[in-house]
Amino acid sequence: MTIKGVTFDWWGTIAVIPARSDSGTMRAFRIGRLEVLLREQGLRPAPSxxxxxxxxxxxRLESMWAEHRELPPDEQVRTFMRFAGLDENDAGVVTAVDEAIHGAIVSRPPATFPDVEETLRSLSEHGFRIGLISNTGRSWGRYLTQVQNAAGFGRYFQARIYSDELRVRKPDPRIFEAALDGLGLPAAEVAHVGDDVIADVAGAKAVGMRAVWFNTGFWKGATTDRADAEIRGHGELPRLLEKWR
Structure with a gap:
């Protein structure tokens, strides 16, 4: 079957997964920003x-993600507020938690892998429909969209599916099916590119898509015999997909 579309994973495929030290830096940035916003609301909870x-x-989030379940954004905020002893009915505080904790990525965007924009541009110019399928963390889809648009390559995505919005996570078939609906293509005509052999490769294959394993070496010991192809850089992708047309 001819391939007419391609979907990409976000974390670990387009955006580089932060190192543990960088995660600590983001944690400190989020909490520091929240302290500032809460002071504007007349609140001064202890940093601890x-x-x-x-x-x-x-x-709480990690336990749900381990079961491929998603905690909706509003519940993520309420969970934090309960643990911090903040008033869940205070709209100003809700907004502060939302912006400081979950919107921080807009101010501190992640690095992206080499050749991302060039590859997306090439695929678009050659007529491929392009989508994004992302499991989100604390950084929700609406904020990831801002990051992508600011980076200049958001315009290439004709469909963007985020787990926090759909409320299911890869490898659940429904998240792939939502992307296929957004692209207007059947599974057999779309290839999915991702770094996770379970969430991306196995998930895509389960719905009938082709799977391209983006093997960066991040997942130590990871192997798969289910991928239709393996790449180590985005620059390899246009030639591969042209062979499948």
């Missing part, structure tokens, strides 16, 4: 309280 709430919220 906010740090503790952040870590407890993270534990």
């Amino acid at each position: 309280v906010l740090s503790g709430a952040y870590d407890r919220q993270g534990e």
Whole structure:
């Protein structure tokens, strides 16, 4: 079957997954920003309280993600506020938590892999329909869209599907099916590119898409015999997809 479309994973495929030290820096940035915004609301919780709430919220999120479940954005905010002892009915505080914790990525965008924009431009010019399928973390889809648009390559995506909006995570078939609907193509005519052999490769294959494993070496010991192809750089992708047309 001719390939007419391609979908990309975000974290680990387009955006570089931050190192553990960088994650600590982002944690400090988020909490520091929240302290500033809460002071504007007349509140001065101890930094240790906010740090503790952040870590407890993270534990809750990780436990759900391990089961491929998603905690909706509004519940993520409420979870943090409960752990921090903040009033969940205070709209100003809700906005402060939202912007400081979950919107921080707009001010501190991640690095992207080499040749991302050039590859997306080439695929677009050659008539491929392009989509994005992303499991989100604390950085929700609406903020990731801002990051992509600011980077200049958001315009190439004809469909962007985020787990926090759909409320299911890869490898759930529904998130891939939503992207296929957005592109207006059947699964057999779309290839998915991702770094995770379970969420991306196995997930895409389960719905009938072709799967391209973006093997960066990040996942130590990861192997798969299910991918239709393996690449180590975005620059390899246009030639590969042309062979499948």
